[in-house]
Amino acid sequence: MTNTAAAAPATSNEPIISFEEVNKWYGQFHALRNINLAIAHGEKVVLLGPSGSGKSTLIRCINRLEEHQAGRIIVDGTELKGDVKAIERIRRDVGMVFQSFNLFPHLTILDNLTLAPRWVKKMPKREAEELAMMYLERVRIPEQALKYPAQLSGGQQQRVAIARSLCMKPKIMLFDEPTSALDPEMVKEVLDVMIELANEGMTMMCVTHEMSFARAVADRAIFMAEGSIVEVDTPHELFSNPKNERTKQFLGQILGH
């Protein structure tokens, strides 16, 4: 299990996501420094690091919510450049779950889920609704389908957000601190859904500090600091036997040593 490439159930030798010498700046602030990273099909990766270390920026570059300024990002064979159509195509295959859920408050849960299949994939209404109900069953809240987001708890909203992304049948799922905005008792219900998803072979990149989740599903854990990838290893190795000083210091802080 120390060989991470072997751990990933590879369906193809080509990585599904690859970063080559990627750099990004916000004004003068160097947000990503020389990022090189390849994610295999079906691989699960967690990113951790102090706030402002660039981990959210990194995954937001994959569906171009953020634009990188140097280097190459290739997602499922398509390079991310200015081409709007190519970006829209990639976004169809890349689901994203946000820290603050970002459900559409003016639509019912069902309409939140059917919106993208109906408008982006031109799926008939009925088919989209059946698909939506199937995913709501999977995240265990089909009875909430006709409510509005504000009527649901945080944990329920985040599960809806996951189902909304899954309705597009994505090849990759990105999670940007999915449990950070949740009350402690709701974290587990969201993580359980994510673990199920991981077990089904979805390619996942997740920014999180949930150690138990990382140990349970991740093939690799990536530690970032100041815009650079500092250390990459299996979660077990990284958490119990960190090699880099900054990793040690950070883990010490979050584990409360």
Next chain:
Amino acid sequence: MTYIDQTTEEPVVRAVSPPSSQIGPVAWVRKNLFSSIPNTLLTLVALFLLWKLIPPLLDWLLFSATFSGSGPEACKATTGACWTLVGVKHRFMLFGFYTYEEQWRPAIATIVLLALICGSGYPRFWGKPLALAWLIGLPLFCVLMWGGVLGMPMVETDKWGGLPLTVVLAAVGIVVSFPFGVVLALGRRSTLPAIRTVSTLYIELIRGVPLISVLFMASVMFPLFLPEGVTINKLLRAQVGIILFTAAYQAETVRGGLQALPKGQYEAADALGLSYWQKTLLIVLPQSLKLVIPSLVNQFISTFKDTSLVLIIGLYDFLTTSRTAVADPAWQPFYVEAYAFAAIVYFAFCFSMSRYSQFLERRLGAQGRR
């Protein structure tokens, strides 16, 4: 016997009610009107002013007013309002110089237009039947106003006036300028520099000049640029002026709503692969327009009243026809009544819009909130 029975029952009733010092009209008055010394003083001053104002006003409006008669001499002796003026002149006030025998046509046309607008206001009716109603109603309005078919004599637009003119200028002005304003607001926030610059320039230029000068340019300067022999109807020019002017203001109101929407909503729509227009029409506008309903309706009300400025280019809107009705020297002493009548009609329209805005806010606000 009966008296004693009641008194013995009373303590039982009292026992289940809150203390009488907390409820009932006396408690309400104490809490809201006399809770402190400044509050008590304000209440007394307000009561004094109401006592001084309301009885004379009602007396003028109703009790001492003259309602009957067929000419100004009927009001010679009166100390109140002379509503005889409205009785005698209401046809001119409402319809201006529109051919007298044909005034039933603008009356029906205006009712049709108002019915369409009111019907469009209810979210319950939104859908295909409403679109169909407009497709029938709008040509019907034009046919009735212009005539020239079905045995109805032609009435040129320079004879149009009064309330139908005001309603048509305001309604078309509001309905057409609104989508134009939305497009301008989106343009001002566009990532494409050319579109952004054009939108910003337009908004800032139009906002920088008074409506009167826009109307004046539309009426006087614009024809100078047209080739000889080509004329564009004066009413149409005024209408276009109002639309262009209103759109610039609507745009800034809508932009406020666009900026108030959390960034996460844009990102979620992007992440799902929605195109720009899908994102804008399905996610952004429904939410941001809801946020700015009060300011939008404020703007609508303003536009309705601003139509009275078409007087400057020689169109007879409702306020102008009301004023013109007392141009006759015999009626001149009663100009206050003419303005009061106009004010009451304007108020009815504007207050309806205001109430509608509150209805819509409640109706749309019900979603998404518990």
